[in-house]
Every structure is written in C-alpha cells, then in structure tokens.
Amino acid sequence: MPTTDDSRSQQATPGAGELDARKAAILNAVVTEYIGSAQPVGSQHVVDAPGVSVSSATVRSDMAALERDGFLTQPHTSAGRIPTDKGYRFFVDRLGVTSSLDPVGRQQVRQFFDHAHGEIELMLEKTSGLLADLTDCTAMVVGPSHESAAIRSVQLVRLAPHLALLVVVLADGAVQKQSIEFAEEVDEHRLSDAAARLAAHVLGIPLAQVLPTATPSGDAHTDAVVSAGIMGLRALGSAEGGDQLFVGGSSRMAAAFDAVDTVRSVLSILEQQLVVVTLLRDILDTGLSVAIGTEHGVEPLASCAIVVMPISVDGVGAGTIGLLGPTRMNYPLALAAARVVGDRLGERLSETGR
Amino acid sequence: MPTTDDSRSQQATPGAGELDARKAAILNAVVTEYIGSAQPVGSQHVVDAPGVSVSSATVRSDMAALERDGFLTQPHTSAGRIPTDKGYRFFVDRLGVTSSLDPVGRQQVRQFFDHAHGEIELMLEKTSGLLADLTDCTAMVVGPSHESAAIRSVQLVRLAPHLALLVVVLADGAVQKQSIEFAEEVDEHRLSDAAARLAAHVLGIPLAQVLPTATPSGDAHTDAVVSAGIMGLRALGSAEGGDQLFVGGSSRMAAAFDAVDTVRSVLSILEQQLVVVTLLRDILDTGLSVAIGTEHGVEPLASCAIVVMPISVDGVGAGTIGLLGPTRMNYPLALAAARVVGDRLGERLSETGR
C-alpha cells in the first residue's frame, strides 16, 4: 500500500520543523485550501490531501493539536480551521525554492522584458504593473539607490537672473535636479565658469561623497556660485526618501478584503512612500523574504503579508521588489513571480548601467 | 416677517433654473442634508430650512413634483428622498462663486505654500496630499505640459561606448531625459561636438517644434549622432502621456463607499494615468468645472463626481487640479479648496518659471 509506505517513511523523517510528517501535511493542506477558498477548512476537506490518508476523525485530533500549538485557529467552535500567522510561517518556510512560475506567467514576463525599453523610471513603473497582474497582489518596486553612483556630468542651467538649475547625471543613467537661488544676479559666463569648476571638483565621485569645500578660484562671486552648487549636490546626495517607489495594482487590495475599513487603512499606508520604503528595507534587513501578519510590526498591515525580493545588479543590491497581499495570499506564486521578475529586472538594469 | 418677504421676493425672481423659489430651496436643503448624513431625507427634515417655511405636507407635494421632474428619487416607497445627478447638477449650478474656504483651511493652504519649496514635482505631489486633506476627496494634480516650453539646454552624456543620455532642460525648469543607443562607438569628443550642433539647432525652440533635420556638418558620424539626438528630442516632445499626474489620498475613496466593488473599480481607474489625464482634460474642454455621475461618461465612476480647476500661469493654462469623490461629496468645500489651491499653485509656478 503506497499510502502506508508514504506515511511511514514520512514519520521516519526526523524533525520536519517541530511537527511530525502527517501534521505538517495537514497544515499544508489547510493553508493551501484556505488560500484558494478563503473559507475555514474542515477536517473532511483535508483527508484526500497527499500525505494524510487517515480518517477525518484522526485529522480532527491532529487539527486540535495544531491549534493547541498555535498553527491553526477557529473563527468559532464548530467551524473549520484557519491558519494563524505561525501556520503560514511554517507553510512558507517549508516551501523552499520548489515552485517556479507557470508557463503562461513566464511567457508574460519574457514578453514584457523583450518589449521593455526607454527610461528606467518608466520601466520600473510598468514592472510594478506586471507584478500586480501576475500575482493579483499590490506590487511595490523600489528603484536603485543613487547614493553610490558616480557623478558623470554636472551642469548649471540659467533659468532667471537669480535662479539656476543644477542638473546631475549619474553613471547609472539617473538624472537629478535641484534649483539654486543666488543672492545676486549671476550672468551666463560666470555660471558656466562655476559649472566647470564644480565639474572638476565632483566628476567621478559618488553623489553621497561630495566634499563640502572646493579649491577657491580668484573670484569671490564665482566661488559663491560653486559652493551653492556643492550644497545643492550634497542636498541631493543626502536626500531622505530619495529612493523612488512605484506602486502598482493598489486596487487589488480592495478585492482582497471585504472590510472597507481594512482597505482604507492599507491604502493609506501605501500612500506614505517613506513608510513603505523603510518597511521593505527593514524586512530585507532581517533576512526574511516573507513577512506575515504582525512580523513586520506595521499595525495596519496586520492582516497582510509582504513578499520581498532584492534586485541585484552585478551582485550588488539595487532596489527591492515587494508584493503586498492578504495573509492568505498565494505565497508560491508570489515568491516565484518576485524571483523571476527580480532576476530579469536585475539583468536588465545591469545591461543599461554598463 | 422676513420669511414671507424672503419667499415672495424669491418667487418674484423669474426662472431660477426651471424651478420656483421654494422648490429650489427644498432641493437645496435635501442635497445639503444628504451630503452631510448620507441618509435619505424626509419632508420633516426640510421644513426648517431657509426659504421653505411651509408644512411638511406641502414639502411632500413639492418633493413629489421634484421627483417627477427628475431631481430627486426614492430608494423605495416610504423612504426619504435622495438627489439624482440632475438634482446635484441644479445644486452645483446654483452655488455660484459664493462660498470660500473656511479660515482653518485657508490657514492650512497659506502655511503649505509658505513652506513649499524645492522641485516642482515634489510640490505637485504634496499639493495633491494637501487637497485630499482639505476636502476628504481623492486629489489629482496634472503638472504643466512641457510641449510649449522652450529648450534651455541640451546635453549628451556618455554612459557607455554605444550609449548616451540626452538631457534636456526646459525654460520652466523641467528636466527630461532620453537614452540614445548608437550603432557604433561614439567617443567623448564627437559626442560633445554633436551636442554643440544639437544645441545650435534647437536652443530656444519649444520642445514640440523641433525640426527633423539639422544642417549637416562635414562629418557623417557626427551627423548620425546629431540626428539621433533630434529623434530623441522629437520623441520627448510628442510623448503621449507626457503629462505628469499626481494622485493623493486615494484611500479616501475607500471611506466614501461601503461597497468594496465600487472602491476597487474606482481605484483601478485611478491607476490608469492616461485615462485620468484625458478625463480631466475632457471635462475641462466641455467647459464644466464639475462632472457629476455619468456626465463624464466613464462608466465605473458613475457614482462619483469630479471637480476640476485649471491652473493658470500668467493667464495660460498650465496643468489641472481634480477632485474625485462620491456624488454626494461636499461640493462647496471642494470647489472652494480647488479654487484657492489652484490659484496659489498658479502664482507659485509663475514665480518659479520667471
């Protein structure tokens, strides 16, 4: 009998988490079923799952044990079971790198990156849309940080007698600007003079490492313009929230919950760019790739899970992908999509940066 | 008795819409009340409203007439009345320029613009947040179009042997970029040569009016680079969806409806940048400042109203402000806020552009 063999061999396996093989199988089945149906899962629905093959009564007693251990919970007595955050955590940890994206999704990703072109911002924006489409989650894409990118070009463009625009091009193709106001009128000639001095001072240096003082020229006016330019550069380099965030498919959060209140509070979090970027970075820093429920500590997102994936360009972290969904989101799909898109995006960015 | 005088003098006024003065007063009262309470309004709630001063029985018969004429509707018999889109339209048309922002709001706006600084994009983004806060609606801000802005500076920055970045600064302070790939390697010297030729060809010309061919130099390679640059410029100038849209307070839509479905479909419209920009432009083109219900023809927004306000810089249209809310949104507040913020934003933009 294959079933007996199966269960025996699995029981023989020591320490699959802290659960014996059958309990783990039951937990997996409950999570999978609940992700699909969003309905509490009863013991009857689980008996046919692979690795279970016992009667519903036995499943029930195992489920009771799983509830005691905090993996499952009941909305009320005489209802089926729902996974707790701990239950999802076990499920996710056991997933490993098994699953890959389905062929249709892979095709979609390939097609997207074959046709992707143009500016990086536009591409990141569209990527967030792609991810949302693939996973039915809200997708967040944080662009590469420009802190360490070398300055490729500095320019001062005169807009008005007292006003100029500092335009910086970085090695990764990013363009940043900063308007600079002068105390007194600056003519075209002095401006280009100052721009040349500025360029000599900072070209090739990462934006975040611009030194505060330049070698003085003979002319005090020009020096004033140069140092205003340096201040502008340093402001750009240290700008908090300088990372660009692209959020796609936020409407999917409305489909995920039926409490309008939850939707509202989740959306208002998504509006706070800095909070989202920090959140993603924090999760990444803790070494997780999935943060479930309260694991990330942002209270309004307690009923959400977040999948994060670093984008690496030439082996160095450059941006982050995040997927936000309800805790009963489709983790295998989300992880697979995030991994595939993250990889392709990383490849793409390293091509451009070259 | 002031009430009698009032009603008489109003009755004497000919053709206030198509309604006699009392019916108009009742309609106004119903709309106002419904905007506040979101509950069907009964005849009893209206008798104390200014300009009514008749018994509830009389109000009832007037309400029945208003319903016959399509201004009001009943969710069911024996319920109070709800305004129809036509009812809201009458209400809005009669508002005129009466209302102004309340002192607290004005203070908030003043404070905002006193502290607003930095780049235009950031300011527009923050403005959308301000508007959302003021009105409890979702705010949309469309930035000034750059089509007619003169080119102030053109630059080609070398990123890789075959790749350069075209950076354009416009007179209004906007910076646009476009990456350009070359068939063969281009060295630093040829690039700066081409950039100079490009500048001579386009400086001072509006982005949308760049001519397709430049006077040839002696060198075929350089000419190729120059024409690639021109193509890039023309691509920027004709870019569809080049207008930048900033949406703030989209979470407020979740608070406005209790049907999650409605929220979802409205949000998914808001995600489509081009649709929103076109919608706002269309409404503006029809000469309306408010589009109620189905007036704008975007089906998923049938239960919404949109308030639009052009931002004018030096008398010329430069961007749009939009406020999106349920049809029972607070029109006086929304109109006042849009007007005040639009004016201040216009002033601010004309300062910067100078």
Place this chain on the structure above:
DNA sequence: GTTGGCACTCCACTCTAGTGAGTGCTGAGC
C-alpha cells in the same frame, strides 16, 4: 395654495426555529 389628519408602505430590527457543516469525545478494533 396650504395644512392637519389619516391610512398605508416598507425598511430595519428582533426573535424564533431549522439547517448543516463542523467539532470533540468515546469506545471498539487493529
């Protein structure tokens, strides 16, 4: 034309079964 009075309507709420999915427990069997 306006008004008080009156009968009527119908939603919203409460209460009461009835249903069914699901549970926990128990005692027998392997």
Place this chain on the structure above:
DNA sequence: GCTCAGCACTCACTAGAGTGGAGTGCCAAC
C-alpha cells in the same frame, strides 16, 4: 497506543414572522 466510526453537540447562517417607526400619498377643510 493509534486509528476510526459513531454520536451528541455547537453555532453561524438563513428564512419567516412580528413589530416599530420613519416616511409617504391622499383628502377634506381652511
């Protein structure tokens, strides 16, 4: 000591009946 069929029990969900109340439409009187 597991496993499992059987059984009693729990409890959300639904449907139907009853009630209260807000609101209407109509009408006769002023």
